[in-house]
Every structure is written in structure tokens, then in C-alpha cells.
Amino acid sequence: AQTVTQSQPEMSVQEAETVTxxxxxxxxxxxxxxxxxxxxxxxxxxxxxxxxxxxQQNATENRFSVNFQKAAKSFSLKISDSQLGDAAxxxxxxxxxxxxxxxxxxxxxxxxxxxxxx
Amino acid sequence: xxxxxxxxxxxxxxxxxxKSIKCEQNLGHDTMYWYKQDSKKFLKIMFxxxxxELIINETVPNRFSPKSxxxxxxxxxxxxxxxxxxxxxxxxxxxxxxxxxxxxxxGDGTRLSIL
Numbered sequence: 001a002q003t004v005t006q007s008q009p010e011m012s013v014q015e016a017e018t019v020t021x022x023x024x025x026x027x028x029x030x031x032x033x034x035x036x037x038x039x040x041x042x043x044x045x046x047x048x049x050x051x052x053x054x055x056q057q058n059a060t061e062n063r064f065s066v067n068f069q070k071a072a073k074s075f076s077l078k079i080s081d082s083q084l085g086d087a088a089x090x091x092x093x094x095x096x097x098x099x100x101x102x103x104x105x106x107x108x109x110x111x112x113x114x115x116x117x118x
Numbered sequence: 119x120x121x122x123x124x125x126x127x128x129x130x131x132x133x134x135x136x137k138s139i140k141c142e143q144n145l146g147h148d149t150m151y152w153y154k155q156d157s158k159k160f161l162k163i164m165f166x167x168x169x170x171e172l173i174i175n176e177t178v179p180n181r182f183s184p185k186s187x188x189x190x191x192x193x194x195x196x197x198x199x200x201x202x203x204x205x206x207x208x209x210x211x212x213x214x215x216x217x218x219x220x221x222x223x224x225g226d227g228t229r230l231s232i233l
Contacts, residue, residue, distance in 0.1 A: 035221060039159075042226075043206065043226060043227045043229075044224070044226055044227075045208065045210075045224035045227075047221040050221060089159055091161065105151045105153065105163035105166050105210075105222070106153075106161075106163065106222060107163070108160070108161040108162070110158070110159070110160050111159050111160070111161075
């Protein structure tokens with residue numbers, strides 16, 4: 001079974017600065033999908049960015065980018081020019097392209113609580 | 119337009135009762151899911167379901183059962199509620215097959231509190 005580890009329970013950053021959230025995962029599959037979701041206090045789960053494992057190019061969405069290191073099984077999220085609205089729980093998630101061995105859904109890390117200091 | 123909607127948003131009930139949470143999606147997706155988020159914010163898959171197959175996480179007690187009247191709905195029934203069932207329950211949907219790269223769309227969650 002796949003596991004996802006987020007080693008930073010909480011991170012704090014000054015507004016307008018850059019912060020990197022770490023995520024590592026364990027899998028024996030060669031093809032899979034990785035996601036970062038944001039959960040603000042409103043409880044909604046909002047997709048931030050996604051990456052296909054067979055694509056070497058790192059995904060970018062405006063101020064959000066990832067550093068995907070397949071050999072190291074690492075998928076960190078970089079947030080540039082942090083804004084107050086970025087304050088939230090951030091979850092790293094893994095999805096196998098194959099079902100079986102358990103429910104066919106996302107495997108989540110335990111999350112990182114991001115605090116933005118004004 | 120709400121893509122994935124869950125009702126109710128909050129549910130407070132007593133131990134031993136039976137309750138249901140409803141979920142509907144208008145995205146045309148053929149796979150739906152239920153996740154449980156515990157008090158430490160950890161999210162775990164409970165079920166995935168499409169019109170062909172129900173896949174159950176083996177750790178889910180059989181007091182929990184998904185019911186799908188049609189492709190757009192996946193309701194969650196819980197029998198004999200226990201204190202440990204207190205959590206936020208999220209419904210989600212996505213395309214299946216080649217759509218595994220597509221993100222899952224989540225509802226706003228239902229906070230279940232057991233007294």
C-alpha cells in the first residue's frame with residue numbers, strides 16, 4: 001500500500017515571502033498521480049496543483065509550483081509571494097492509476113498547517 | 119452551481135442512532151467516494167463506487183454502507199452510531215478510467231457529532 005508523509009505539522013511564513021511544504025511518498029508503482037489540496041477554515045477541499053509521475057517537467061499554477069523528484073519520491077510545494085488567503089491546511093495526496101487492494105481513492109498525508117504572518 | 123453537494127452540513131445525534139448523509143454531483147462523473155476526516159484532520163478513503171464496482175476500505179466497519187440510487191448520488195448510511203464516528207465526512211467525485219489524472223471534486227463536508 002502507498003503511504004504519504006508530510007513531515008511538517010505546521011509552517012509559518014511572512015506575507016509576500018516564499019515557503020516550501022514537503023511531501024514524500026512510498027510506492028512500488030512507476031506511474032501514478034500526485035496532488036496538493038488546500039483546506040481553509042471553511043473546510044472546503046480545493047485543488048492547488050497536480051503532477052503526473054511520467055512527466056518530468058514540474059507543474060506550475062501561478063504562484064504555486066512543485067519540485068517533483070521521482071527517484072527520491074519527493075513532491076514539495078512552493079508558494080511564492082505568500083498571501084493572507086493562503087493560510088490553510090495543505091494536504092499532499094497520491095493516486096494510483098489502478099484500483100484494487102483497497103478503496104480506489106486518494107491517499108493523503110497528515111497535512112501541514114500553513115500560517116501567514118502579516 | 120454546486121458541483122458536489124452534501125446534506126446536511128452538520129449532524130448532531132445520540133449514540134446508537136442510525137443516520138444518513140446524502141451526496142449529489144452534477145459533473146457527470148461516474149465514480150464517487152466517501153472520505154472520513156478525523157479530529158486530527160487526517161483524511162482517509164472509506165469507499166469508492168461506480169456503476170460497476172464498490173470498493174470498500176477494509177478498515178471501515180460494516181455499520182457503514184453506501185447506497186447509490188443512480189450515477190449522480192451516493193448516500194452514506196451509518197447504523198448504531200458510536201462516539202468514534204464523530205468526524206467530518208466528505209463526498210467526492212471524479213471521472214474513472216483515463217480520468218484518474220483528473221482531480222477529485224469534493225463536497226463541503228458533513229460534521230457528524232455523536233453525543
